[in-house]
Amino acid sequence: MVHATTLDKRKENSLLKKWAKQREVLEKAAKDLSRRPFACEADAKKALELFYQEYRHQPFILKGTVDVNQLSGAGGD
Numbered sequence: 001m002v003h004a005t006t007l008d009k010r011k012e013n014s015l016l017k018k019w020a021k022q023r024e025v026l027e028k029a030a031k032d033l034s035r036r037p038f039a040c041e042a043d044a045k046k047a048l049e050l051f052y053q054e055y056r057h058q059p060f061i062l063k064g065t066v067d068v069n070q071l072s073g074a075g076g077d
Helices: 002-035 041-054
Strands: none
Touching (some): 002 041
């Protein structure tokens, strides 16, 4: 019985490490996506949808929004 408990604890620790690594990767990808400029709202929504598809197998709930910020032209309006 002791061996089963030890094995279960090792499996649990292994799974927790795996999830922590997956979370790091996901957070970095989300941060990179959030810093990317898009030409229009539709492009940003498409990128968010592709992000969801790419990371859909992660053990996390993914939620995101698109915030529209208009930048003025180079000449300054």
